[in-house]
Amino acid sequence: MWLDTVVTQMLSDILKMGDWVDDAECRGHPLEWWFPLEFNKQSSNIKTAKMICGRCKVRDQCLEYAMSYPQGYLILPGIWGGMTEAQRRQLHSDRYWADVDAKKLSETIPHGTRNGYLQERSRGLDHCAECLEANSAKSRANRSNP
Numbered sequence: 001m002w003l004d005t006v007v008t009q010m011l012s013d014i015l016k017m018g019d020w021v022d023d024a025e026c027r028g029h030p031l032e033w034w035f036p037l038e039f040n041k042q043s044s045n046i047k048t049a050k051m052i053c054g055r056c057k058v059r060d061q062c063l064e065y066a067m068s069y070p071q072g073y074l075i076l077p078g079i080w081g082g083m084t085e086a087q088r089r090q091l092h093s094d095r096y097w098a099d100v101d102a103k104k105l106s107e108t109i110p111h112g113t114r115n116g117y118l119q120e121r122s123r124g125l126d127h128c129a130e131c132l133e134a135n136s137a138k139s140r141a142n143r144s145n146p
Ligand code: SF4
Pocket: 023, 024, 025, 026, 027, 034, 052, 053, 054, 056, 057, 058, 059, 060, 062, 063, 079, 080, 081, 082
């Protein structure tokens, strides 16, 4: 059954979390502080859990474990690395767009084209003569073909 497979996979992944769990600050505290049944941001349990995460020395490993699980498309419930599901969802999105921006910046500017001109402008660069000319030519063409 599908759910059995998912649950088995989750359990096996959680068992493979790594040695860092030995240093988890949450060990010995009630599990429901990190996995509240009724998720409510105002809950004092969540605040307590986040406070404990704040002083946990394996916080980064914990957060990255949750962020990578499984390959990032399923958000693990509860608090991991001091972050709620919603916060980790936002972090996924922020990281995704940061990657897109970094990729754009590493692309070569197609000089001598209008696209090159636009890219130079959006990156705050000086225009090269070829891009200036390509942009003017495009504007002239647009004016003559209304
Ligand atoms: S960051 Fe929080 S949830 Fe993660 S191991 Fe530490 S105390 Fe536990």
